[in-house]
Amino acid sequence: MASIKQRPDGVWRARYRDAAGKEHSRHFKRKVDGQRWLDEVTASVITGRYVDPKAGKIAFSVWYEHWMTRQVWAAGTHESASMILRSIPFAEKHLNQIMFSDVQLWIKEMSSGAKPLSPKTVRNRYNFARMAFQAAIKDKLIAEDPTDDVKLPRVRRVEASMAIPTPEQVGEFLGEAPLFFRAYVAVCAFAGLRLGEASGLQLSDIDFLRKTITVSRQVQGQTKAKTEVVSPKNGSERVVYVAEPLINILAYHVKEVGVWGDEQWLFGTGGHLWHRMMAGYHWRALREKVGADEFTLHDLRHFYASGLIATGCDVVTVQRALGHALPSITLNTYSHLWPTAEDKTRAAANEMMTTALESSADSLRTIALG
Missing domain, CATH: 1.10.443.10 (Intergrase catalytic core)
Structure with missing residues (x-):
């Protein structure tokens, strides 16, 4: 249920009740602004994206630690996740106050600060934060994920970064x-x-x-x-x-x-x-x-x-x-080491030529096989 009425002082009061029967209201100088706000709330309810405006008033650090306790992780993963929290500059901000720009600045500081971290480490820390925000969305604490579309440092291709001793x-x-x-x-x-x-x-x-x-x-x-x-x-x-x-x-x-x-x-x-x-x-x-x-x-x-x-x-x-x-993990890590179709074609052709030339004239065999 939603309504908008003008008070004696000329201010428009827009209000609605959520699914739990709790009333929410805001005041606007113009009726059109109040109606737009109610329309946005109604749309979020219909699409399932409605979030109580007060639900996200919890510090990210508090939510993050609460979220970690629910994860079925090995002890080492819990330890890594805990260490990452210390590096997040917006940790004490409320969930509903954290913006895209906060996350992007954090990524930039890790990537190009006084002691820049490797792209892989930056992505690892980002992934933990993103999982926590995604969980907050599912629990209806926030409506949008501030980590969406954040630009991350490029990670070197596996074949370029992998070192293999002889x-x-x-x-x-x-x-x-x-x-x-x-x-x-x-x-x-x-x-x-x-x-x-x-x-x-x-x-x-x-x-x-x-x-x-x-x-x-x-x-x-x-x-x-x-x-x-x-x-x-x-x-x-x-x-x-x-x-x-x-x-x-x-x-x-x-x-x-x-x-x-x-x-x-x-x-x-x-x-x-x-x-x-x-x-x-x-x-x-x-x-x-x-x-x-x-x-x-x-x-x-x-x-x-x-x-x-x-x-x-x-x-x-x-x-x-x-x-x-999974086999996909193996392929993602080592696909560059498997012979390509071109390699297989060349090897097959080489074997056929070697067999054919073994019975050819000595002069031709000497030229072809060196």
């Missing part, structure tokens, strides 16, 4: 790695395990006879105090079929370095299950010794994937070996 460089890493660290580097390079998965390996996960590694847990946490053992990412539980040389390296590690704890963990430093130590201090020392500072320990996983693709493995095979939840 087999010779991986050989150098293994040759120069300290004995306690060598097997860890090997499972990253020749089984494609994520760092947390490698850190979570126990002796019972290695089947030395069947030459398999079972991935059933991972180590997670930003600091030693927050480190915990959790299940792998969704869809990442798997059995990896590995080469005999890797099994030999693991057997040597067990013999010479040993395992520790009742669970018989394969890797640890000073009694701590902390994968950040592996990816940080120990890896930096190793790559500096080898002279390959451009590579991260995670790049060994890319090395493994590239090797599978180079030997003709299809998308599903690579997906299962890497523990990706």
Whole structure:
């Protein structure tokens, strides 16, 4: 129900009742302005976009924390989301006061401030904020999302940003790695395990006879105090079929370095299950010794994937070996490594010509085959 009436002082009072029976009103100097406001409210009710004007009077920080508590996330994701809130300059503004320009300025400050963040990090922070605004819309706290159409920094194409060491460089890493660290580097390079998965390996996960590694847990946490053992990412539980040389390296590690704890963990430093130590201090020392500072320990996983693709493995095979939840994730990450239609055509033609020329005259064969 809506109405508009003129008061004795000449001001027009427009009012309406929402679905809950609560009355809302505003005052206008002109009747046409009041009627326009009522028309907009009526349209929002009909289209399902109606929002109580007072509903969004909650600070973004309060809403964000409330929204986080409802998410079914791993502990590491909760921690990352909490850290992102500290970087949001409009955190104390009410939801219904935050504008597109506030969000765009935030993106600009992160991208070109005194300490600019990488485009990937900027997008990650933006995505968390956007999810919170989208949830506020679904809960009818705000009508529009201020993150819509925000311009984000360009992320380098995967093929341009991915660093993949050569087999010779991986050989150098293994040759120069300290004995306690060598097997860890090997499972990253020749089984494609994520760092947390490698850190979570126990002796019972290695089947030395069947030459398999079972991935059933991972180590997670930003600091030693927050480190915990959790299940792998969704869809990442798997059995990896590995080469005999890797099994030999693991057997040597067990013999010479040993395992520790009742669970018989394969890797640890000073009694701590902390994968950040592996990816940080120990890896930096190793790559500096080898002279390959451009590579991260995670790049060994890319090395493994590239090797599978180079030997003709299809998308599903690579997906299962890497523990990706969907084949699309594998394709989005490594599609540039698969041979193109042009490559396949050229290879097929080369094979046909080689076979045909083997029976041709010596002079023609010498010219064609060099």
